[in-house]
Each structure stands twice: as C-alpha cells, then as structure tokens.
Amino acid sequence: MKNWAFVSDFDGTISQKDFYRLVIEKYYKEGDKKYEDWQGGHIKDIDFLSEVFRNIHQPEEMISQDVLSLPLDPSFVPLVQKVQQAGGDFFILSAGTDYYIHKILNHLEIENVKVFSNEGYFEENNVKMKIDPNAWHYSERYGIDKSLVIKKLKEQYQTVYFAGDSEPDSHPAVFADVTFAKDSLQTILTSKHVPFEAINNFDDIIAYLKNNEVI
Template sequence: MKKWAFVSDFDGTISKKDFYHLVMEKYFHEGEALYTKWKAGEMKDIDFLSTVFSSIHQDETQIIEDIHSLEIDEHVTAFIRKVQAQGGDFYILSAGTDYYIHHILQKYGITDVKVFSNEGYYMEKNVHMKIDPDHPHYSERYGIDKSTVISELKEEYEMIYFAGDSEPDSHPAEVADVTFAMEALQGILEERGTPFIKVNDFYDIDRHLTEREVLK
C-alpha cells in the first residue's frame, strides 16, 4: 500500500473561477435562470453543466483561448511538484469535464497528475460530455461519484488528503482522511458536522502539511 495522496477538486479550488461561470459571462447570459433553478435543486448538476457547455458556439481555438484565460491558484503548480517530489501522488477529482482540465495542465506544464472527471470533447463549436451510466464512478446527479473515487483510492493509500470548495465536494469530504475546505464548502461541512480544516488557498494547505511534517 502506498503512503499518501492528495486529491483536489478543480473548479474554484485549483482554478479561481468555475469554467461554467466564464462561459455564462461570455456566451450564455440566459444561463442565469438555469443557474437559479440548479441552485434551488430543481436541476441536476450534470444537466446544468451540459446545457452551459453546449451553449458556447465558438471555434475550438477560441474555446482553448478562453480555457487558458482561467486563473489558477498561484501556489498550486509548486505544491503539486512538492507533493510528487516528497512521496505523494496528486490527483484531480472534478464533476466538471476533463476537457478543459487537461488544457490547463498542459498550459502550466503539470505532469503525472491523473484526472478523474466527466469525459469531455469538442464537437460542432461546443464542449460536450460523454456520460456512461455503466461506468463504476457514475453518478446520476454529478456524472461522476466523487465519494466512490475517494473510496477506491483509500484501498491504495494509507492516507488521503482532499481539497474542495463547494457542495459536490461535501460527499468525498466524508470519505477522505483529511479535508481542506475553501469557500462555501466550509459552511456545508460545518452544518453536517463533517471534520475539515479551513483554508483559503494552496499556500494554507502547504503550511498545514508542513506543520504536520507530511511535507518538508
């Protein structure tokens, strides 16, 4: 069994803005009504995201340019390399799509990071998601069941650290050994009584792991 791994959400955790927010701001203003329905629980996450991502109507070069415009945490690339250099593995676990995540990893030269996410692809000027109900990680609501992924990783590692920022991350937080919570996830976990460490960014996470002597 391997010693430890760090698993991170992408949108709003590694990236400073969710990709769907960028799409709505630039190309799909009508999405605000859908956003309200989704947040009210009247729409599944996967249906909301599928609608937004298929409302871009731009050539792929423009979409990639938009993806590259997403700001990421200033410390995350150094943190990933530090984890990998000191005996840990780094994973990304996202209920978005791997399409834009891989473009960001490539832009920043981040390697040896496995991405667990909904499969995404470009077709006819939009981004689409391939959701397979027979996939072992399938979730009817999110497309991918983050808790199942964490549970499987726990069979490989003695310790799983997890970082997230929003409601979909509340479920894997119940399974991970240690959860670092940002933004809205803090209040959600507090209400549920799920243990977590409050952080603002990857500098905070790095400091906590250094204090615990997980990192040097």
C-alpha cells in the same frame, strides 16, 4: 499499499473561477436562469453543466483561449511539485469535465497527475460531455461520484488528503482522512459535523503539510 495521495477539486479550488461561470458571462446569457433553476434543485448538476457547455458556439481556438484565461491558485503548481517530491501522488477530482482540465495541465506542462472527471470533447463549436452510466464512479446527479473515487483511493493509499470548495465536495469529504475546505464547503461541513481544515488558498495547505512533516 502506497503511502499518501493528495486529491483536489478543480473549479473554485484549483481555479479561482468556475469554467461554467466564464461561459455564462461571455456566451450564454440565458445561463443565469438555468443557474437559478439549478440552485433551486430543479436541474441536476450534470444537466446544468451540459446545457451551458453546449451553448458556447465558438471555434476550439477561442475555447482554448478562454480555458487558459481561467485564474488559478498561484500555489497550484508549487503544491503539485511539493507533493510529488515528497513521494505523494496528486489527483484532480472534478464534477466538471476533463476537457478543460487537461488543456490547463498540458499548458502548464504538469505531468503524472491523474484526472477523475466527466469526459468532455469538442464538437460543433461546443464542448460536449460523454457520461457513461456503466462507469464504476457514475453518479446520476453529478456524472461522477466523488465519494466512490475517494473510497477507491483509500483502498490504495494509507492517507488521502482532499481539497474542495462547494456542495459536491461535501460528499467525498466524509471519507477523506483530512479535508481542506474553503468558501461554502466550510459552512456545509460544519452543519454536517464533518471535520475539516479551513483554508483560503493552497498556501494554507502547503503550510499545513509542512507543519505536519508530510512535505
């Protein structure tokens, strides 16, 4: 069994803005109504994202520019480096799509970071999502079941750290050894009596790992 792994959500955790929000603001004004329906529980997460991403209607070069314009936590790259230098493995776990995550990792020249997410691809000036109901981590609501991924990693690592920011992250947080929570995830986990370390950014995570002699 390996020593430890660090797993991070992407949208709102690594990125400071969700990619779907950027798309709605720039290209899909009707998305605000879809957002309300989603928040009201009338649309599944994966159906909401699929609807938004297939209403971009832009060439891939423009989509790539939009992806790379997403503001990231300034300490994302330093955190990856410190985790890997200390012998940990870094994973990204997202209920969005790996399409834009891989673009950002490639742009930043980040290596040896495995991404667990919904498969995405460019087609007809949009981003399409390929959901496999036979995948071992399939979720009808999210496309990917983050809890199953964390439980799988816990079979391979002695300690699994997890960072997230919103409702989908509340489910894997139950199974991680230590959860770093920001924004609405703090309130959700408090209401569920799930322990967590409150953070504002990745600098707080780096400080915690240093104080606990992990890195």
